[in-house]
Amino acid sequence: MITLQHVVKTYGDVHALGPVDLEIPAGGVTALVGPNGAGKSTMLTIVGRLLGADTGKVTVGGLDVITSRPRDLARRLAILRQENHFVARLTVRQLVRLGRFPHSQGRSTPQDEEAVDTALGFLDLLELQGRYLDELSGGQRQRAYVAMVLAQETEYVLLDEPLNNLDMQHAVSMMARLRRAADELGKTVVLVVHDINFAAAYADRIVAMTHGTVRYVGTPAEIMTTEILSDVFSTPVAVVDGPGHPLAVYYRP
Amino acid sequence: MAEPTSASPVVDVRTPGPQAPSPSLAPRDPRWRRLTRSYGSRLALVALLALAAAVGILVYANPAAPGSRGFWVIVESRAVSVGTILVVAFCQGVATVIFHTVTGNRILTPSILGFDALYRVIQTSLVFFLGAGSLAAVDGLGKVAVQSLLMIVFASVLYGWLFTGTRADLHLLLLVGVVLGMGFGSLSTFMQRLLTPSEFDILSARLFGSISTSHVTYLPWGALVCVVVGAVVWRRRHVLDVVALGRETATSLGVRHQREVMVTLVLVAVLISVSTSMVGPMTFFGFVVAMLTYQLVGSSDHARTLPMVVAVAAATLLGAYFVLRHVFYAAGLISVIIELCGGLVFLVYLLRKGLR
Numbered sequence: 033m034i035t036l037q038h039v040v041k042t043y044g045d046v047h048a049l050g051p052v053d054l055e056i057p058a059g060g061v062t063a064l065v066g067p068n069g070a071g072k073s074t075m076l077t078i079v080g081r082l083l084g085a086d087t088g089k090v091t092v093g094g095l096d097v098i099t100s101r102p103r104d105l106a107r108r109l110a111i112l113r114q115e116n117h118f119v120a121r122l123t124v125r126q127l128v129r130l131g132r133f134p135h136s137q138g139r140s141t142p143q144d145e146e147a148v149d150t151a152l153g154f155l156d157l158l159e160l161q162g163r164y165l166d167e168l169s170g171g172q173r174q175r176a177y178v179a180m181v182l183a184q185e186t187e188y189v190l191l192d193e194p195l196n197n198l199d200m201q202h203a204v205s206m207m208a209r210l211r212r213a214a215d216e217l218g219k220t221v222v223l224v225v226h227d228i229n230f231a232a233a234y235a236d237r238i239v240a241m242t243h244g245t246v247r248y249v250g251t252p253a254e255i256m257t258t259e260i261l262s263d264v265f266s267t268p269v270a271v272v273d274g275p276g277h278p279l280a281v282y283y284r285p
Numbered sequence: 286m287a288e289p290t291s292a293s294p295v296v297d298v299r300t301p302g303p304q305a306p307s308p309s310l311a312p313r314d315p316r317w318r319r320l321t322r323s324y325g326s327r328l329a330l331v332a333l334l335a336l337a338a339a340v341g342i343l344v345y346a347n348p349a350a351p352g353s354r355g356f357w358v359i360v361e362s363r364a365v366s367v368g369t370i371l372v373v374a375f376c377q378g379v380a381t382v383i384f385h386t387v388t389g390n391r392i393l394t395p396s397i398l399g400f401d402a403l404y405r406v407i408q409t410s411l412v413f414f415l416g417a418g419s420l421a422a423v424d425g426l427g428k429v430a431v432q433s434l435l436m437i438v439f440a441s442v443l444y445g446w447l448f449t450g451t452r453a454d455l456h457l458l459l460l461v462g463v464v465l466g467m468g469f470g471s472l473s474t475f476m477q478r479l480l481t482p483s484e485f486d487i488l489s490a491r492l493f494g495s496i497s498t499s500h501v502t503y504l505p506w507g508a509l510v511c512v513v514v515g516a517v518v519w520r521r522r523h524v525l526d527v528v529a530l531g532r533e534t535a536t537s538l539g540v541r542h543q544r545e546v547m548v549t550l551v552l553v554a555v556l557i558s559v560s561t562s563m564v565g566p567m568t569f570f571g572f573v574v575a576m577l578t579y580q581l582v583g584s585s586d587h588a589r590t591l592p593m594v595v596a597v598a599a600a601t602l603l604g605a606y607f608v609l610r611h612v613f614y615a616a617g618l619i620s621v622i623i624e625l626c627g628g629l630v631f632l633v634y635l636l637r638k639g640l641r
Contacts, residue, residue, distance in 0.1 A: 133538045
C-alpha cells in the first residue's frame with residue numbers, strides 16, 4: 033500500500049502540491065489524471081523519492097521513502113520518468129540488466145539474466161536486445177525503459193506518462209502490457225496518463241487531481257461522469273457508453 | 286505483435302571505430318577487420334602500441350653499447366620518463382572518463398573547468414602565505430597528504446556545489462568553469478609577482494613540470510595514488526554505470542546519486558592534482574583520449590571503457606613522446622603539440638555536435 037500523509041510541496045512561491053492525504057491499495061493499476069499543472073507528476077516523483085516533500089510522510093509497502101535504505105527501497109519501488117536522456121551508450125540488454133542493479137550490485141547471476149530475459153520478452157524486445165538505444169525509435173526506446181523497470185522486479189512500479197510520444201498502436205500495446213504486469217506479475221502500477229479514456233479502459237482506480245489537491249478517487253465507472261470530468265478538466269465533457277468502458281468525449285463542446 | 290523495424294537485421298551494423306593505421310594490413314583487409322572487431326583484441330592492439338612506444342623510448346638511439354653498464358644507466362633514466370608518462374596517462378584518462386560519467390556530458394573535462402588552475406592557485410598560496418620554507422621543510426608523505434587534502438576539500442566544495450545543484454545547466458557550468466579557471470590563473474600570477482625570487486624558484490619547480498624534467502621522487506607517490514584510486518574506481522565501476530543513467534534513474538535503482546557524484550569528483554581532484562604536479566596542466570589531452578576510447582569501445586560499460594582509456598592514453602602519450610623526442614628532437618614541445626591537436630579536435634567536435 034502507498035500512503036501519503038499531509039504531503040506539501042512548493043517551488044519558491046508556487047504552490048505545487050498539497051496538502052495531500054491519499055492511500056493507494058496494493059495491486060492493480062492506478063491512474064493519476066488531471067489538467068496540466070495539477071501536481072500529478074510532482075506527487076508521483078515525491079512517492080518515487082526523486083523529489084523531497086516540504087512536509088508530510090510517504091510510505092510505500094510500509095517503507096518510509098526518505099528514511100529507508102536506498103537499496104531496500106529499490107527492491108520495493110521503481111519509478112520511470114518521462115524524460116530519460118543520458119549520454120551513456122548502451123544496448124537494450126545492457127540497459128535492462130542495469131535494472132537488476134538493486135539485486136545484483138552489478139555482478140549478474142544466472143538468476144538476474146533470467147529476470148532480464150523475462151522482462152525483455154514481456155516487452156517484446158528479445159529481437160532488439162543487441163541494438164544500441166540510439167538506434168531505436170522513440171517507441172522502442174520507451175519499451176526498453178519499461179523493461180528495465182520491470183527487470184527491477186519491484187512490487188510497486190511508478191510511471192510518469194509512459195504513453196508520451198507513443199502512437200496509437202504502441203500506446204495500446206503499452207497499456208495492455210502494464211495491465212498484464214499488474215494481473216500476471218502481481219505488481220502495483222501507478223501511472224500518470226493524459227488521455228482519460230486510457231485510464232477508463234485499463235485502470236482499476238482513477239485519482240483525479242486539480243490545483244495540487246486530490247479531488248476524486250474511485251473506479252473508472254465512478255469517475256467517468258459528466259459532472260466530475262467537466263469539473264476536473266474545466267472543459268465540457270460528455271460521457272457516452274463505449275465498448276467495454278465509458279468514453280469521455282470532449283473534442284467539440 | 287510485430288514491430289515494423291524488427292524486420293531489419295539485428296546484427297550490429299555500426300561501422301567500426303577509427304582504426305590505428307597499420308603498415309602491413311590495410312583497413313579493408315578482412316583479416317584486419319576480424320582482428321579489430323572484438324573489444325579484447327582492440328584493447329590488446331592499443332596496449333601493444335603503448336608497449337612498443339615504451340620500448341622505443343627506452344632503447345632507441347641509446348649511445349652506449351647494448352648490454353653495457355652505460356646502456357642500462359640510460360635505460361633507467363629514461364624509465365623515469367616512461368613511468369611518469371604512464372602515471373599521467375592513467376590520471377588524465379581515468380579522471381576524464383569518470384568525470385564525463387558523473388557530469389552526464391562528454392564535452393566538459395576536469396581541466397576545462399579549472400581543476401588544474403585550482404591546483405596552481407593552491408600551490409601558489411601555500412608558498413605565498415606560509416613561505417617557501419614550510420613547503421620545503423616538510424617533505425614526503427606529510428606534504429603530499431596536506432596538499433592533496435587541500436585540493437580535495439576545495440574541489441569538492443566548489444564543484445560539488447556546482448554539480449549537485451538542481452539547476453546544473455551545461456552552458457552555465459562551462460561559463461563558470463572557464464571564469465573560475467581564469468580567475469584562479471590570474472590570482473596565481475598575482476601572488477607569484479609578489480614572491481621573492483627564491484620562493485618563486487621553488488614554486489616554479491613544482492608548477493611547471495614537464496615529462497623530461499619530472500622528478501624521480503614524485504614518481505612512486507604518483508604511482509601509489511594511481512594504484513589506490515584505480516582500485517577504488519574499479520570497485521565502483523558498476524555503480525558508475527548506474528550513475529551514468531542520470532540522477533533520477535540512479536536513485537530509482539537504489540544508488541545515492543549525490544554521494545556518488547561527490548566521491549567521484551574527489552577522486553577526479555586527486556588524479557588531476559597528481560598529473561598536474563608531475564607534468565603541469567594538460568587541458569585537452571583527457572578529452573581526446575576519452576573520445577577515442579568511446580569510439581573504440583562502442584558501449585559505455587565502465588568495465589570496458591576504463592581499461593581502454595588507460596591503454597589509449599598511454600599509447601598516445603608514449604607514442605607522441607617517442608616521436609617528438611627521438612624523431613624530431615623536440616621533447617619539450619610534447620604538451621604544446623598535444624594541446625594544439627587536442628584543442629583542434631575539441632573545437633571540431635564542438636562545432637559538429639553542438640553543446641550536448
